Amino acid sequence: MIVRERPVVDTESGSVRGIVEDGVAAFRGIPYAASPLGDRRFAAPAQHPDWSGQWDAACPGPSVPQAPSRLEAVMGHRTPDWNEDGSLTLNVWTPRLPAGGPTPHALPVLVWFHGGGFTSGSGGWDWYDGRNLAAAGDIIVVTANYRVGPLGYLYLPELGIENLGVQDQAAVLTWVKRNITAFGGDPGNLTVGGQSAGAFSALYLALSPVTGPEIKRVITQSGPWGLPPQDPGEAADHARRFLKILGLERGPDPIATLRAIPAERLLTAYQQLAQDVFRPGSVAPPMYPVLGAFGMPEAWEQALACGRLDGKQLLTGTTRNEMAAFFAFDPRIQAVTAAQASSIVAGQIDGGAERFDRAAAAARLPHATPSDVFTEVETEIIFRDGALAIADHHAAAGNPTYVYQFDYAPAQDPAHLGAAHCVELPFFFDTIDAYPDSPMLGEATVAARSLGHTFSHAVAAFTASGRPAADQWHPYEAANPATIRHFA
Numbered sequence: 001m002i003v004r005e006r007p008v009v010d011t012e013s014g015s016v017r018g019i020v021e022d023g024v025a026a027f028r029g030i031p032y033a034a035s036p037l038g039d040r041r042f043a044a045p046a047q048h049p050d051w052s053g054q055w056d057a058a059c060p061g062p063s064v065p066q067a068p069s070r071l072e073a074v075m076g077h078r079t080p081d082w083n084e085d086g087s088l089t090l091n092v093w094t095p096r097l098p099a100g101g102p103t104p105h106a107l108p109v110l111v112w113f114h115g116g117g118f119t120s121g122s123g124g125w126d127w128y129d130g131r132n133l134a135a136a137g138d139i140i141v142v143t144a145n146y147r148v149g150p151l152g153y154l155y156l157p158e159l160g161i162e163n164l165g166v167q168d169q170a171a172v173l174t175w176v177k178r179n180i181t182a183f184g185g186d187p188g189n190l191t192v193g194g195q196s197a198g199a200f201s202a203l204y205l206a207l208s209p210v211t212g213p214e215i216k217r218v219i220t221q222s223g224p225w226g227l228p229p230q231d232p233g234e235a236a237d238h239a240r241r242f243l244k245i246l247g248l249e250r251g252p253d254p255i256a257t258l259r260a261i262p263a264e265r266l267l268t269a270y271q272q273l274a275q276d277v278f279r280p281g282s283v284a285p286p287m288y289p290v291l292g293a294f295g296m297p298e299a300w301e302q303a304l305a306c307g308r309l310d311g312k313q314l315l316t317g318t319t320r321n322e323m324a325a326f327f328a329f330d331p332r333i334q335a336v337t338a339a340q341a342s343s344i345v346a347g348q349i350d351g352g353a354e355r356f357d358r359a360a361a362a363a364r365l366p367h368a369t370p371s372d373v374f375t376e377v378e379t380e381i382i383f384r385d386g387a388l389a390i391a392d393h394h395a396a397a398g399n400p401t402y403v404y405q406f407d408y409a410p411a412q413d414p415a416h417l418g419a420a421h422c423v424e425l426p427f428f429f430d431t432i433d434a435y436p437d438s439p440m441l442g443e444a445t446v447a448a449r450s451l452g453h454t455f456s457h458a459v460a461a462f463t464a465s466g467r468p469a470a471d472q473w474h475p476y477e478a479a480n481p482a483t484i485r486h487f488a
Contacts, residue, residue, distance in 0.1 A: 007097055011179045014051040019058040024095050024131045028124060029061035032175040033088040041259045042161050045088060045171040060124025061089035064147050065263040067271055069120040074325045075422050076438040084263055090144035090172055091123055093130035094183045106186035110463045111142045111176055113169060115196025118288040119149050132430035137460025140185040144172040150242060150270045153287035155235035159255055162293035169201055170211050170295060177214060191463045193219030195425060200224060206312060207303040208295050217313040217466055222322060222421055225386020227284055228299055229291035238273060238286050245269040281344040283326055283382060304393050313466040314394050317404035318387050321418030322379040328415045334371050341374040348381060396478040402468050403476040407488035408451060410442025430456040455487055
């Protein structure tokens, strides 16, 4: 039990002073790496210099540089809070600090990475406050920032610049391994999780020969599994286009100039690049983790076949109407014809046109439009097909596997979002009050709050024991949809 209002913990870089909220100690804005400024911009994360005295860890650090999220219309507005200086930080919530040293009853640890399409997001936002989740299962929750957009995924491998955002995430895990004992955690009982881009990251961290051996359990929420790691050729082409937009020639060393350009200009150029490379129906950002670069030696399909996830416990799932978050407010998609939608799907997968046509013929929605059918098919292709393929493989190999589908939809839903991408986040963290203007959530009813209690406790129990605490949530059986747990 925590009794100090401002508890102090010693880390490898210095002491941090947290704050107690509802019996849970929160330590926010702890630097896990040096600020990515000057020579540290476009460089691998380096350990933060030691500090004297006590680091005030009552408030989160700033977000990394980013433009507004493309899903603000779905999740709710956020006031920009970014600053390169001090942005590589993490946050720790612990319900039980050790008294005078390591304890034999160390707590399980969840390290969770936010989504945002590798372009936006912050582990310090109140959406992802870990207090209620930590209390739900007597676990430690860690969230973190990592570089996104061009600062995290510019690909210039000849200059050693590749997958810097992935390197940041690996640095977070290293920090946790070295420091979490002081917060009452067990570094040998580690779950890594995340949502969307964070789910993509969590799985690849678990599959990596570098970080995977340290990970015991994995939680993936709405991972975009139909989006393969970026091809190195495409990543190099997008890097060239980005430099051209900035007016830079790709000479022997453009880094000195890039490091001197204001972050705002880099973000503006990145937005221009995104417009230039946009393809209808695509959710791919212009820069994201590159295949063959740091942390991505192979695609997840090959890594699974090699057994890299074997022995780990898996909790994975999707929402029912994932792609509605991307399409509901896009007039181009809302006006799409059946022929156009069929053509887009045909360009994504073999047999795509036939798949769209079958879905249109069997449309479960009354008076379904081509946009409705396209949204459902894209939900399957980008999110659900891969989630089930991963779960099928893992369960068939005899590994503990749990699968969910989140079906909650707001009672008042004028945009017809249904159970859209990101809708499970308020329930995962049990932070419903942090979403006061969120169309995907709607009114915070008694039933919604009860669902948040149920879902967060299930997640916390999985982190603690490998088994989610929820009625009728049985282990997943490969290719058996009856063993998928639905939440509504």
